[in-house]
Amino acid sequence: METILVLAHVEADGTLGRPAREAIAAARAVREGLAGSSLVVGLAGAGAGAAAPQTASCGAARWLAVEGPEFGEPRYATDAAAAQALAEAASAGLVIAASTSRWARTLAGVAQRLGGRVDTHVTGVAAAQGKVAVSRWFYRQRMEAEIERAQRPWFILVDPGCFQPWAGEPGPVAVERVAASGSSRTRFVEYREPVSGEQTIRPDAELLFVAGAGWTKKQPDGKTHTEQAGALILDFLRKSRASLGSSKSLVDLGSEGHAVLPFLTHMNQVGQTGSTPRHPKGLATCCHGEEPHVVGWRFVNERRAVNLDPNCGWAQGKADVLYVADAFTVMAKVDELLG
């Protein structure tokens, strides 16, 4: 018999974000597979208690809240104190939370404090015959393992986008307030938008558009056309609302002081030392499709590429379609058609 605590932060507007509702879905799946287990909702944030009714019909037996303006600030000390207090108050064996930047920064530390263990970037959970197992990837998405753990509490951080978010009717609930230390030597100052002021990373976009170093290389006329490349890409992003990814080579050119697309940063980098975004479709342009890049495409289902080289990596079973063509000409036409 396991007590499953689902941990969530309350957003600044008082709602529970999509990742939190995905974590609730994961917790419910575990509870359904474990006879006799019970679900507890643990909320943290400025108005945590007031948000609890949103989860009234999720099947929880208890609602706990660590509340106060100091818990609205995203920082380790107070987030860890809140999570620890909630896990202790629930006597939780399993603690499930979304892998948001706040929980990802904190919950391994809390697991350590409580003598437990943690698994992060979990992409699936399975519970049957009294046992829980989770799936996660190792070596930057090169291999997937299914694992069980004997230790408790076991903290499980589920990656956003892996579960259908839970939705249900709100209703009255009895909220138990839990005390936690709100002191910290750190204060949150502000969020910063990308330097260019151009929002290019859109996790919810249908399409990932990847730009490779080819956009800045000498073209058949013997010249580079970086400005034109920037204009074509930005025009495409604005019209298609795609999220912008990049190869490492392209972003590195920027930090080495070469002329590069001004709206790109390391945050856009996809791959081994970049991100592994989730989008239904991906289009790679002027990118060679080398393995350290393509491991970042693990969760992109449909893949197409435009490259001058018919033997580039994408042709080796990494893309569904490779268009052997000049990306400058193709993207100019695409932009035109998108109007």
Add this chain to the structure above:
Amino acid sequence: MQSFHIVVCGSIVPDPLQTLEPVVNSPVPSLKNEMMLPAVLDPWAAHALYEAANLARQRPGSKVWLVSLGPKAKLQQVMMTVAQKAPFELVALDGPSGGFTDASETAAALAEAIQGIAGLDRSRLLLFGGWESASRGAGATMQMTGERLGITDQFQGVDELEVTESGALRILERVEGGRHQLSECEGPPVVLGWATGNLPEPPNNPQVGMANMRMVMPALQRAKPAKAGADGLTYRSVKVPSQRRETRVVKDVPAEEIARELVAWIRNG
């Protein structure tokens, strides 16, 4: 001017250009030919090391240690290159560096090694590492190591650290949607799990290499065996997905036609 004691935790991982295959014939899985695969310093930890060296250079009186848990022979190979990049003192632990060991056990070994560093001033301590490894990729080890050392100001996905005139630390961390979060901490001790930062990889500097190697070889000889396994963790399966697709190669087709096909695909799937 304030100076720091910067401890960088960084291990080694297989070169990302290598093909990796899991072997599941013991409780803790491993990689096929793991000891033969060429290794590199874990990339995000490498960024942490470059940032540490850069900060130490600007703050006279600062010192950098690199604490590394890995098979001694492989550590030695990797250190031949890493030692040329930045001045540091190596604290080596001889044990497994594979991704299938548990973060909590690695953290226990690292924390113990850090506690054993002679002359380390905890009131000036900046504990650096990569925010995630290229092996386990969990982002858990640094948090757990920090907790074991009682450090409760922790930051992950760090791209920038600035020390203000009053000695406060201003830190930029990656958060959702391509944004950064700016926080200010009163001062050390802190844990910083670095993302890419802002510095390019430093060129090899043979003089730095010579100076480092005088310390690196004895450190490797002194390396204590460290147990880092995966107690209580059961691997039901480890699989490499079948990732090969049937690629349709479209050649000698006018750009206009390709563009039309792409737009149709973007619009309706």
